[in-house]
Amino acid sequence: MIRAEIPTPALLLDLDAFDANVTTMTRCVAAHGKGLRPHAKTHKCPEIARRLVRAGAAGACTAKLGEAEVFAAHDVRGLLVTTAIVGEAKAARAAALAHLAPDTIVVADDVHQVGLLDRAAGHAGARLRVAVDLYFGRTGVAPGAPALAVAQAIAAAPHLEFAGLQAYDATASHTFGAEARRARSTATMGEAVATRSLLEAHGIPCPMVSAGSTGSYRVDAAIDGLTELQPGSFIFMDTDYLRIGGPDGEAAYDDFRPALSVVTTVVSVHGDEAIVDGGYKSFATDRPFAPLPVDRPDLVYGWAGDEHGRLDMRRATRRLAVGDRLEFRAPHCDPTVNLYDEIHALRGDDVEAVWTIAARGKSQ
Numbered sequence: 419m420i421r422a423e424i425p426t427p428a429l430l431l432d433l434d435a436f437d438a439n440v441t442t443m444t445r446c447v448a449a450h451g452k453g454l455r456p457h458a459k460t461h462k463c464p465e466i467a468r469r470l471v472r473a474g475a476a477g478a479c480t481a482k483l484g485e486a487e488v489f490a491a492h493d494v495r496g497l498l499v500t501t502a503i504v505g506e507a508k509a510a511r512a513a514a515l516a517h518l519a520p521d522t523i524v525v526a527d528d529v530h531q532v533g534l535l536d537r538a539a540g541h542a543g544a545r546l547r548v549a550v551d552l553y554f555g556r557t558g559v560a561p562g563a564p565a566l567a568v569a570q571a572i573a574a575a576p577h578l579e580f581a582g583l584q585a586y587d588a589t590a591s592h593t594f595g596a597e598a599r600r601a602r603s604t605a606t607m608g609e610a611v612a613t614r615s616l617l618e619a620h621g622i623p624c625p626m627v628s629a630g631s632t633g634s635y636r637v638d639a640a641i642d643g644l645t646e647l648q649p650g651s652f653i654f655m656d657t658d659y660l661r662i663g664g665p666d667g668e669a670a671y672d673d674f675r676p677a678l679s680v681v682t683t684v685v686s687v688h689g690d691e692a693i694v695d696g697g698y699k700s701f702a703t704d705r706p707f708a709p710l711p712v713d714r715p716d717l718v719y720g721w722a723g724d725e726h727g728r729l730d731m732r733r734a735t736r737r738l739a740v741g742d743r744l745e746f747r748a749p750h751c752d753p754t755v756n757l758y759d760e761i762h763a764l765r766g767d768d769v770e771a772v773w774t775i776a777a778r779g780k781s782q
């Protein structure tokens with residue numbers, strides 16, 4: 419198949435851009451002696467996880483247990499589930515996952531939940547690796563003494579093994595401007611590293627401090643005490659990330675190339691409006707800006723319903739006709755990918771492969 423034959427709407431991956439992005443990230447972490455466990459919440463695709471492992475990643479992070487179960491079933495190992503496991507039913511699933519993939523790490527930020535994880539692991543005859551999730555504005559326990567208390571509970575639990583700290587800072591990732599991101603991440607990751615020292619001073623070895631994002635990776639890679647980075651969006655990029663500002667303040671963030679697009683077809687034309695077959699069900703709608711037509715700055719997309727988008731052609735240098743195909747950059751990559759069953763991997767205009775997004779919708 420070639421690009422022009424892919425039924426629309428469809429998700430496309432430019433493999434040259436993807437490969438370049440992977441090389442940029444792996445070189446950066448390797449230069450600083452750090453590990454890489456890319457976040458698979460971005461792609462939810464076992465083939466992409468395997469490619470990242472072949473490029474040097476230690477495994478994959480997942481946001482949810484359900485995603486981790488899919489990746490484990492596809493033989494991906496080195497899984498880190500970055501959202502705390504809460505409740506008996508999920509604790510039992512985490513223990514079962516540890517049977518299948520014993521190097522899996524889950525996170526906790528609450529002593530009561532640590533108790534549930536320990537009971538579930540004991541019941542399943544498993545040994546479960548648990549890291550402490552640190553709070554930098556969303557989930558987690560506060561760095562310092564509160565985190566030490568949770569780590570001590572894990573270390574004392576007979577069926578658990580203390581795996582380290584997770585220190586993802588969502589605010590640092592999208593803070594505007596490279597200098598502001600540096601200041602934010604240096605401050606919060608300083609707290610994470612100090613917590614690691616506190617734990618070790620209390621006799622709890624801390625083999626892992628996993629942190630970082632596409633926006634803050636350069637800063638985080640250079641911080642002593644972090645052991646690995648867990649960025650996700652860098653493989654694809656989206657228009658949200660292109661707006662966070664580069665080293666020159668206002669400049670676009672261009673460390674990574676846009677690799678992801680959605681292809682649509684023009685299905686109707688009326689005067690200066692062309693209607694394409696991609697709407698709310700083809701793009702995530704959580705950002706205050708619309709999909710961006712690729713290589714067509716003369717066209718403006720507007721939402722036109724679940725299945726449709728409206729292209730304003732008043733400033734078009736070339737008018738669209740029914741049957742024309744148009745590609746767009748997604749405003750936000752992760753929730754856009756979650757709308758598709760498969761991704762078409764392109765080398766130039768050739769479809770090299772079609773990969774299943776096997777963990778899409780696995781949000782439990």
Ligand SMILES: Cc1ncc(COP(=O)(O)O)c(C=O)c1O
Nearest residue numbers: 457500586631632648649650651
């Ligand atoms: C816990 C965690 N780690 C890492 C990431 C990766 O961030 P990014 O896609 O900005 O690189 C995310 C993204 O939301 C996350 O939730």
